[in-house]
Amino acid sequence: MVNDGGLNRRSFLKNAGLTAVLAGSGSPLDRLKLAEDTDGKEGHSQQQVKYDFDAVYDRVGTDSVKWDRARQTHGSGLDVGMGIADMDFRAAPCIGEALAERCEHENWGYLSQPADYVESIVSWNQRRYGLDIDPSSLVLATGVHPGLIAALKTFSPPGSRTLICTPSYNGFYGDLRASKTIAEDSMMTVVNGRYEIDFDDFERKAARCNAYLLCNPQNPTGNVWTEEELLRMGEICLKHRTVVLADEIHCDFVMKGQTYTPFANLPDKDIVNNSLTFKAASKTFSLAAMKAAWFFSTNEDFLNRVKENHRADLTTLGMVANRAALMEGEDWFDQALAYIDENQEFVASYIKENIPSITHRKAEGTYLAWLDVSKVIDVLGAVEMAAERDRNSTDPFTPEMLMGEWFGQNARVMLNPGSSYGTGGSGHMRMNVATSRKLLKIALDNIAEALDRLPRV
Ligand SMILES: Cc1ncc(COP(=O)(O)O)c(C=O)c1O
Structure with missing residues (x-):
């Protein structure tokens, strides 16, 4: 099926990476000078860790829900999108290679089930x-x-x-x-x-x-x-x-x-x-x-x-x-899983040490963190403010949605409001931790600083 003589796969992959960097210019990652790792890193990192999950892979400008839609909602000053459940990492190399190889064959007719x-x-x-x-x-x-x-x-x-x-x-x-x-x-x-x-x-x-x-x-x-x-x-x-x-x-x-x-x-x-x-x-x-x-x-x-x-x-x-x-991709995934486990540990210890107004327990599974922000809701009077917005709106408006706005404006972090997870979700926000630990630390630092500016809980 594949004509090996057609396309230079390495240059194709390199160019694809470059496009993503250009599309992302002007993003918060650029401002934070963290986008240094978006292309060409795997060569040197292979000697120590095979896959570099610490590298920040800039997704801004790729029509992603987690970053681009979040920036539409919270403004382009948003530092970290931590909403919808996908991962920020550069994907397992075997995926890009298989796709590039298939793309060399330029016919996209009906597919039989292999x-x-x-x-x-x-x-x-x-x-x-x-x-x-x-x-x-x-x-x-x-x-x-x-x-x-x-x-x-x-x-x-x-x-x-x-x-x-x-x-x-x-x-x-x-x-x-x-x-x-x-x-x-x-x-x-x-x-x-x-x-x-x-x-x-x-x-x-x-x-x-x-x-x-x-x-x-x-x-x-x-x-x-x-x-x-x-x-x-x-x-x-x-x-x-x-x-x-x-x-x-x-x-x-x-x-x-x-x-x-x-x-x-x-x-x-x-x-x-x-x-x-x-x-x-x-x-x-x-x-x-x-x-x-x-x-x-x-x-x-x-x-x-x-x-x-x-x-x-x-x-x-x-x-x-x-x-x-x-x-x-199993090898890639096993390393991604170990990295995420460390991220979950990192979130738990960071919150315990630095964010007394949020209650959290390390997740047993998933790459999600479930944050109890009910003390913050009380301090902000978010229940009353949300009730007022709810009365004047055709769509329901909850205290957790207000907290979503608050974290977007004050911590420049996008989190998902707990009220969307059914009746048991009140008082909570969901945070996606499947990202570089550098970004995770920025998000947690931002949240801690924003909460520190509030009167003591
Ligand atoms: C529990 C659960 N089910 C289903 C989905 C949807 O997954 P997909 O769109 O990949 O089928 C998600 C996505 O977040 C999920 O968390």
């Missing part, structure tokens, strides 16, 4: 988690959402309720809107700093829901659910014929000392048969806009019914990037 792509997904799950997915039960999708929406449309008629343990991933609420179902929020409680499911409430609510949207590991709290917890959720759902839709997109981000248990690996066949699992490599390798995901189930009947509501056409570049990542 068997080695499915194999790469099955093999990743088998190698890393001992999870045996029957390749014939694997359905490819263009994202986790299309699969979840198809499943909700299958099991939950319009107007029926869907169980969500909150705080929970905000995108689930969009899936409910798309499937015309209603959220049944079961609020978790914080026990010794960790979010726990209130199983009495969970069962009461599961009994009136057709489906349960499980997030494992959980966005935004960072919980990595134990086998015991998953079995208990699964038993209750089975008892009430509530289908478990297990979104395990964050499963590769599990911090030291924690273990990811795939729902499909639980030691109870009936519980597993009452579920479908939805996954992707889009978090693992930061391939979000490449639009590739998959779902599977041991329950053939469930799967066939969901397939009737689902359609996905692969994109060539999405497939090529995902296949390369899963087949050749």
Whole structure:
């Protein structure tokens, strides 16, 4: 397929990097003189650390949600975008190489589903988690959402309720809107700093829901659910014929000392048969806009019914990037994971030592940090101010949205308001830590300085 004589791959990659630097000129990173690492660094860093996650990879000017949209909202003075869940790192080199190679062939017609792509997904799950997915039960999708929406449309008629343990991933609420179902929020409680499911409430609510949207590991709290917890959720759902839709997109981000248990690996066949699992490599390798995901189930009947509501056409570049990542990117990912674990440690110790007005516990999984800012909300009188804005606005306006504006203006950092994560998200902000530690430190320094200017909590 590939004509090696056509394109000089190294110069192509170099030029692509250069374009990103030029597009980013005038950004906060330039002002901070941190953009020195955007191109050509891998040569020297290879001798010590193979991949240099400390290098700041400037994404400004690439139409990214995390940086460009955040700057539209908070102004071009924003120092660090820490919102939407993708990573700032330069991607695994095998991805760029595979894409560049495929781009040498200039035809973009309909794509057949390559068997080695499915194999790469099955093999990743088998190698890393001992999870045996029957390749014939694997359905490819263009994202986790299309699969979840198809499943909700299958099991939950319009107007029926869907169980969500909150705080929970905000995108689930969009899936409910798309499937015309209603959220049944079961609020978790914080026990010794960790979010726990209130199983009495969970069962009461599961009994009136057709489906349960499980997030494992959980966005935004960072919980990595134990086998015991998953079995208990699964038993209750089975008892009430509530289908478990297990979104395990964050499963590769599990911090030291924690273990990811795939729902499909639980030691109870009936519980597993009452579920479908939805996954992707889009978090693992930061391939979000490449639009590739998959779902599977041991329950053939469930799967066939969901397939009737689902359609996905692969994109060539999405497939090529995902296949390369899963087949050749493991080494890169293992180093990225170790770096993120250190970032999570860094955030925890920084906040403990320097930001007494924020309460935080290191996440067990994900690259997200969940910050309790309720003391700051009190000091600022954000509840009253937000209520006033809410009265004068057609869209709901919450204290956490006000805090989002406040952190944007005063700390020049974009954080996600906790209120978008369901009823359990009040008093919190979500921070994405998948970035260079240099930027993470700037963000935390900015937050600490902004809070220091407030009267003591
Ligand atoms: C729990 C969860 N599910 C699904 C998604 C959507 O992922 P994608 O758009 O890559 O399918 C996200 C993205 O943040 C997520 O956190």
